[in-house]
Amino acid sequence: MTSIEPDPPAQSRGSGGSGSVPLVAMRGIAKRFGSVTAVADADFDLHAGEIHALLGENGAGKTTLMNLLYGLERPDDGSIEIDGEPVQFRSAHDAIEAGIGMVHQHFQLVPRLTVAENVILGTGEGRRVRLPDLDEVAAAIEDLGERYGLSVSAASLVGDLSVGEQQRVEILRALYRGARILILDEPTATLSPVEIDHLIERLQGMAAAGTAIVMITHHLDEVMTAADRITVLRAGANVATVPADETSPLELARLMVGREVSMLSEVGEVEQAGATATSTSAGPAVLTIEHLSSASASGTSGEHARDFFDLSLEVRASEIVTIAGVEGNGQAELEAVLCGLGQPAAGRISLDQTDVTGATPRQLLDAGVGVIPSDRYRRGLIRGLSVAENLVYDRIDRAPYGRRLWIDPRAVASRGADLVGRFSIAVRSPSTDASTLSGGNAQKVVLARALGTDLRLLIAAQPTRGLDVGAIEFVWNQIRAQRDAGVAVLLITTDLNEVTALSDRCFVIYRGRLIETPLDREAIGMAMGGAGSRAEEAAVL
Amino acid sequence: MTTTVDAVDSPDRPDPGRTGTGRAAGWSSRLGSLGLSAAAIAAAFVLGGILLALAGANPFQAYADMLSGTFGSRFDFSLVLVETAPLLLIGLGLAVAFRARVWNIGAEGQLLMGALAGGAFAIYAPINSRAVMIPAACLVGAAAGGAWGWVVGFLRARWSVNEVISSLLLNYVALRTLEYTIRKPLRDPVGFQPVSETLPDPARLPDVPGLRVHIGLLIGLGLIPVVAYVMRRTPFGFHTRMMGLNRDATEAAGVRTGRLITAVMVVSGAFAGMAGILQVMGPESRLTGNISPGFGFTAIIVALVARMRPVGVLLAAMLIGALTLGGDVIQRTQQVPRVLTIVIQALFVLLILVADRLGRRSR
Numbered sequence: 001m002t003s004i005e006p007d008p009p010a011q012s013r014g015s016g017g018s019g020s021v022p023l024v025a026m027r028g029i030a031k032r033f034g035s036v037t038a039v040a041d042a043d044f045d046l047h048a049g050e051i052h053a054l055l056g057e058n059g060a061g062k063t064t065l066m067n068l069l070y071g072l073e074r075p076d077d078g079s080i081e082i083d084g085e086p087v088q089f090r091s092a093h094d095a096i097e098a099g100i101g102m103v104h105q106h107f108q109l110v111p112r113l114t115v116a117e118n119v120i121l122g123t124g125e126g127r128r129v130r131l132p133d134l135d136e137v138a139a140a141i142e143d144l145g146e147r148y149g150l151s152v153s154a155a156s157l158v159g160d161l162s163v164g165e166q167q168r169v170e171i172l173r174a175l176y177r178g179a180r181i182l183i184l185d186e187p188t189a190t191l192s193p194v195e196i197d198h199l200i201e202r203l204q205g206m207a208a209a210g211t212a213i214v215m216i217t218h219h220l221d222e223v224m225t226a227a228d229r230i231t232v233l234r235a236g237a238n239v240a241t242v243p244a245d246e247t248s249p250l251e252l253a254r255l256m257v258g259r260e261v262s263m264l265s266e267v268g269e270v271e272q273a274g275a276t277a278t279s280t281s282a283g284p285a286v287l288t289i290e291h292l293s294s295a296s297a298s299g300t301s302g303e304h305a306r307d308f309f310d311l312s313l314e315v316r317a318s319e320i321v322t323i324a325g326v327e328g329n330g331q332a333e334l335e336a337v338l339c340g341l342g343q344p345a346a347g348r349i350s351l352d353q354t355d356v357t358g359a360t361p362r363q364l365l366d367a368g369v370g371v372i373p374s375d376r377y378r379r380g381l382i383r384g385l386s387v388a389e390n391l392v393y394d395r396i397d398r399a400p401y402g403r404r405l406w407i408d409p410r411a412v413a414s415r416g417a418d419l420v421g422r423f424s425i426a427v428r429s430p431s432t433d434a435s436t437l438s439g440g441n442a443q444k445v446v447l448a449r450a451l452g453t454d455l456r457l458l459i460a461a462q463p464t465r466g467l468d469v470g471a472i473e474f475v476w477n478q479i480r481a482q483r484d485a486g487v488a489v490l491l492i493t494t495d496l497n498e499v500t501a502l503s504d505r506c507f508v509i510y511r512g513r514l515i516e517t518p519l520d521r522e523a524i525g526m527a528m529g530g531a532g533s534r535a536e537e538a539a540v541l
Numbered sequence: 542m543t544t545t546v547d548a549v550d551s552p553d554r555p556d557p558g559r560t561g562t563g564r565a566a567g568w569s570s571r572l573g574s575l576g577l578s579a580a581a582i583a584a585a586f587v588l589g590g591i592l593l594a595l596a597g598a599n600p601f602q603a604y605a606d607m608l609s610g611t612f613g614s615r616f617d618f619s620l621v622l623v624e625t626a627p628l629l630l631i632g633l634g635l636a637v638a639f640r641a642r643v644w645n646i647g648a649e650g651q652l653l654m655g656a657l658a659g660g661a662f663a664i665y666a667p668i669n670s671r672a673v674m675i676p677a678a679c680l681v682g683a684a685a686g687g688a689w690g691w692v693v694g695f696l697r698a699r700w701s702v703n704e705v706i707s708s709l710l711l712n713y714v715a716l717r718t719l720e721y722t723i724r725k726p727l728r729d730p731v732g733f734q735p736v737s738e739t740l741p742d743p744a745r746l747p748d749v750p751g752l753r754v755h756i757g758l759l760i761g762l763g764l765i766p767v768v769a770y771v772m773r774r775t776p777f778g779f780h781t782r783m784m785g786l787n788r789d790a791t792e793a794a795g796v797r798t799g800r801l802i803t804a805v806m807v808v809s810g811a812f813a814g815m816a817g818i819l820q821v822m823g824p825e826s827r828l829t830g831n832i833s834p835g836f837g838f839t840a841i842i843v844a845l846v847a848r849m850r851p852v853g854v855l856l857a858a859m860l861i862g863a864l865t866l867g868g869d870v871i872q873r874t875q876q877v878p879r880v881l882t883i884v885i886q887a888l889f890v891l892l893i894l895v896a897d898r899l900g901r902r903s904r
Binding site (some may be wrong): 120261339360361365371373378384385393394396397404409470 | 675688773774775779780782783786787789790791793794795796797
């Protein structure tokens with residue numbers, strides 16, 4: 001079933017270097033979505049028999065680049081060649097025909113169908129009047145599974161399988177369709193450490209048999225063990241392609257965060273010096289988190305990547321403590337628990353030495369906790385209500401806006417006008433529908449509601465995601481102003497610039513665990529990529 | 542059903558007309574959405590006319606007959622109002638629920654439970670004063686309907702049971718319970734039919750002066766401004782609208798949405814329950830197995846056509862009440878089956894959904 005091409009000579013691992021015609025050659029690729037450039041002038045080579053890691057921060061363009069190769073998107077610029085022949089895929093169907101398979105981060109399987117049924121789904125085999133003989137398919141799948149060490153029972157329902165097994169089904173599906181190029185988007189994101197080791201072993205086996213594998217990832221350690229070559233993307237362009245045995249996690253982290261930004265990082269350090277002065281003047285602990293876990297099981301397999309484990313930290317008055325991390329490492333769950341929207345499985349949260357574990361959002365609001373939620377349109381804004389109503393909706397039943405049985409629209413309107421002015425929200429009138437707001441102004445509404453009263457603690461999650469430069473500056477200044485006014489600030493972010501611009505102290509969350517890191521871009525970048533143990537090394541260097 | 546109903550009020554089409562304090566901005570779009578409903582209704586009548594022609598009637602004559610047979614005389618108009626009264630009450634309650642995006646399909650069952658409990662109360666309570674009996678029976682009916690709605694809200698809040706399914710199925714439980722009751726414990730001892738005895742005199746609703754319609758209509762009319770006020774000017778109404786627009790944000794803002802869902806179900810159940818006891822004390826005068834020809838379901842159409850606005854509910858209830866009676870009229874005059882008018886009612890909803898989509902696309 002797998003068509004292992006005899007002609008590409010690169011059969012041995014690690015030989016995917018110069019000389020031979022690459023299996024895939026992408027040149028000068030560009031892709032824009034509206035005004036956003038996702039990929040700008042990227043080059044990418046792939047040889048038969050290699051594992052090629054695609055590394056980069058969130059939003060560096062890794063997935064977009066591979067979606068272009070897989071025919072899900074069409075490039076605005078540049079050329080793609082397979083076996084030296086230029087190709088233009090109109091859809092994923094064309095890419096599959098050309099021998100490309102992609103396993104997405106979120107599996108595309110039907111839980112209530114069997115493995116065999118899932119494998120033939122969408123192959124065209126089921127499109128005929130007669131279904132293909134499922135026994136034959138099952139035999140072929142088990143044969144493939146045996147050959148690549150990906151054994152899974154073809155008759156079992158996908159819904160009954162573990163995440164790791166479901167991933168095997170995805171890989172088998174690609175192989176069954178004859179993929180000789182396999183793209184894996186964040187394949188380790190939801191796997192336990194044991195499953196990760198197993199996967200990497202299998203991928204190496206497949207590569208040795210001639211399959212070309214692209215692995216999109218943030219994880220430096222995995223890249224170092226699994227990959228033959230590594231291409232680092234930054235801001236949509238490839239900054240380097242290096243053989244794995246000639247590089248180090250430190251160099252990769254440096255490439256990911258960028259050299260020119262290390263000047264920026266110096267700026268950050270200057271600010272940080274100022275910040276450190278502030279943080280020494282930081283007051284007593286406002287937020288104390290002790291041994292907080294979202295799941296009782298810890299450590300071994302069965303551990304789910306979204307959970308967090310045994311987190312402890314303290315945020316004092318007048319300081320900004322940051323939890324940095326690549327998305328999907330448990331910070332969203334932590335945010336929910338800290339905002340009263342989820343219950344921890346274990347541990348304790350205190351505010352000013354008072355236990356607030358399991359407090360409701362209402363109780364936290366009354367205790368002086370302000371929240372800037374990471375998903376502002378889901379949790380921070382109600383489109384269909386006016387701007388003024390959005391500015392007070394969490395206290396509409398409180399004086400002066402309302403009592404139990406009535407609301408005073410004049411109080412709502414005047415508060416709206418006041419906050420619109422104070423936070424310079426660009427809107428025709430406070431009575432305008434909030435759905436007309438731009439992203440920056442929507443975030444200002446969220447900010448104004450949270451910061452418009454005196455706070456003890458501010459929890460700001462991804463406060464500048466998707467905003468333009470001007471709005472980012474505004475948000476940063478507001479957060480700094482809160483710190484300077486004595487508020488304890490917990491910042492949860494994926495953005496390294498934000499970390500260095502705002503933090504007084506910094507933790508990195510990686511696979512649900514916190515690592516305290518120095519305020520140094522490379523050290524933080526490494527820790528975000530899971531090379532935490534080497535962070536101190538980096539700090540020394 | 543969920544997807545259908547969802548389309549009417551999906552969150553990606555925010556409607557500033559709902560905003561209490563955002564009035565200035567709201568008017569134009571409110572007119573826009575009224576226009577949309579009006580256009581859909583007009584189109585439904587045109588399509589209905591084609592159906593009438595296919596059925597062998599002269600559509601123009603049929604519509605003229607309908608009009609004169611419903612609004613032509615004070616007597617006919619009274620009949621329309623008798624149909625309107627329960628639809629208005631139930632529709633108001635459903636408007637509240639739908640505004641919260643709580644899809645109560647169980648108004649029929651809530652109505653029946655209100656009728657049953659209120660009816661039993663009226664038969665057995667030794668009250669001789671009409672001024673005491675009628676309000677007391679109304680309260681009992683509303684409480685029973687509210688309790689029936691509470692079950693749905695509780696299941697949804699506690700175990701996330703889909704309210705469409707639970708409220709729908711509880712309709713059948715309510716109907717069978719009523720049927721059992723009038724065959725056994727409440728059966729009229731001297732009659733042959735499975736019906737209860739006639740309600741005592743103090744429990745009979747007087748007519749609205751000058752019209753042949755019971756005063757239940759006035760209760761419905763009186764509740765229109767109350768519902769409008771509650772939805773616009775009270776924290777409960779505000780939270781209800783918030784939840785309908787964005788449940789996650791409402792929860793994050795500290796509103797206990799589980800309780801709110803339950804409260805909304807109780808309110809809409811109470812409206813239906815009150816409509817039920819009013820039918821018993823008014824037109825029916827006793828408990829029977831067919832107190833309701835599906836008012837609880839028709840009121841869903843009323844609330845949707847009214848786009849969940851209280852005044853709109855009155856207009857929609859009258860329209861659909863008139864259409865129902867009009868069906869009887871053209872069955873007589875044009876010899877076409879009266880169910881054609883039910884097709885027209887269905888077309889209202891379908892076309893409003895279509896118009897809603899088109900309106901959204903043009904923005």
